[in-house]
Amino acid sequence: MNGYRYLENVVSLTLDPSACIGCGRCVEVCPHHVFILDDSKAVVADRDLCMECGACSSNCPVDAIAVDAGVGCAIGIFNDWLHARKTSKRGCP
Amino acid sequence: MSYIVPPGLYALGTPGPESPVVVTANYKMTYDTVRRALKGYDAWMLVLETYGINVWCAAGKGSFGTEELVRRVLASELAKVVGHRRLILPILGAPGVAAHQVFRQCGFSVTYATIYADDLPGFLDNGRVATPAMRELRFSLRERLVLIPVEIVLELKTLAWVSAVVFTACALAGGVPFALLGLGAYLGAALGGIVAVPLLLPWLPTRSFAVKGAIVGLLWTLGYVFLTGGYGSPMTTAAACLLLTPVSAYHGLNFTGCTPYTSRSGVKKEMRIGIPVMGISIMMGLLAFALSPFTGF
Numbered sequence: 295m296n297g298y299r300y301l302e303n304v305v306s307l308t309l310d311p312s313a314c315i316g317c318g319r320c321v322e323v324c325p326h327h328v329f330i331l332d333d334s335k336a337v338v339a340d341r342d343l344c345m346e347c348g349a350c351s352s353n354c355p356v357d358a359i360a361v362d363a364g365v366g367c368a369i370g371i372f373n374d375w376l377h378a379r380k381t382s383k384r385g386c387p
Numbered sequence: 388m389s390y391i392v393p394p395g396l397y398a399l400g401t402p403g404p405e406s407p408v409v410v411t412a413n414y415k416m417t418y419d420t421v422r423r424a425l426k427g428y429d430a431w432m433l434v435l436e437t438y439g440i441n442v443w444c445a446a447g448k449g450s451f452g453t454e455e456l457v458r459r460v461l462a463s464e465l466a467k468v469v470g471h472r473r474l475i476l477p478i479l480g481a482p483g484v485a486a487h488q489v490f491r492q493c494g495f496s497v498t499y500a501t502i503y504a505d506d507l508p509g510f511l512d513n514g515r516v517a518t519p520a521m522r523e524l525r526f527s528l529r530e531r532l533v534l535i536p537v538e539i540v541l542e543l544k545t546l547a548w549v550s551a552v553v554f555t556a557c558a559l560a561g562g563v564p565f566a567l568l569g570l571g572a573y574l575g576a577a578l579g580g581i582v583a584v585p586l587l588l589p590w591l592p593t594r595s596f597a598v599k600g601a602i603v604g605l606l607w608t609l610g611y612v613f614l615t616g617g618y619g620s621p622m623t624t625a626a627a628c629l630l631l632t633p634v635s636a637y638h639g640l641n642f643t644g645c646t647p648y649t650s651r652s653g654v655k656k657e658m659r660i661g662i663p664v665m666g667i668s669i670m671m672g673l674l675a676f677a678l679s680p681f682t683g684f
Binding site: 297298299300301302304305306319322323325326327343344345346347348349352353355362363364365366367368369370371372 | 479482485486502517519526588594595641643644646647649650651653654656657
């Protein structure tokens with residue numbers, strides 16, 4: 295998306311190519327074009343573009359994709375840390 | 388004024404059994420955007436109960452999700468209204484939904500169409516195939532600009548509290564003129580993070596939002612010290628830099644929550660490194676200020 299890139303090598307996204315059936319859902323749902331379909335298998339083309347929204351893993355019918363999904367929001371994470379034991383109260387509107 | 392649309396099935400134009408079913412959230416602004424985009428089209432609109440939250444945020448929290456979608460399909464008896472078994476969903480709703488589960492639970496297959504509602508007509512006219520442009524997220528200057536007032540309002544309470552503390556502390560240390568100087572320095576640093584970081588986002592160096600903020604803060608501090616003169620001894624200048632840079636860095640880091648491309652792991656990393664550094668910087672700044680009368684420069 296217009297050249298925006300976040301930190302390198304931090305993303306928790308993993309893809310198990312042996313489980314992939316090449317349905318293309320991940321390509322369809324990813325807003326950052328992280329995946330491409332190559333020879334009927336999904337391939338992570340640009341891992342650092344991932345924002346960990348979790349759309350690919352929740353829509354993968356064979357659980358080939360894993361990602362520690364969540365919102366990349368400092369206030370949200372801070373509140374999670376503060377209220378780690380209670381039900382988290384989010385700062386985002 | 389209510390910003391919530393009652394969930395359920397709505398008709399746009401005069402839809403029939405073969406008309407497309409477009410799924411959306413019940414935030415009034417979202418609903419109106421979709422309705423406006425599809426003006427002149429005959430379509431069904433299935434509005435989910437997202438408690439007045441937009442698609443992206445509701446998907447993140449799960450209210451725009453498989454369970455609610457299946458419940459709404461069944462409650463509206465959609466299978467009796469349309470002959471086909473296809474649902475059109477916004478791409479940014481995908482994090483809350485498992486398309487294969489929706490199909491399993493209610494027999495409707497999910498197509499994720501476009502990111503923006505404005506592209507829906509193009510999607511429908513293109514044989515329900517999204518072009519790469521329709522799947523492209525944007526974060527233009529205009530889109531960043533509209534977020535700035537929102538950020539200022541959200542931070543008002545923090546700004547007011549810290550302003551009061553800064554003013555009081557400076558007044559005790561050096562009287563009212565110094566307090567006003569300190570207040571100006573603080574507010575400038577805070578607005579540097581809240582306004583300048585979003586505005587200059589693509590052009591500020593490094594990918595880290597905290598560092599982007601720190602750069603703005605440092606430039607602001609040096610500029611402010613230079614322009615106000617008088618207080619610019621080396622020791623107090625250093626103290627001002629140590630105190631004000633973390634303020635801008637903090638507000639810069641805060642902007643991560645407004646962007647559509649920062650990952651949770653990335654923000655966590657920035658916070659784990661950034662927050663202790665900001666804390667140490669502020670403590671060193673206070674120490675430098677306290678020592679400055681004794682050091683002679």
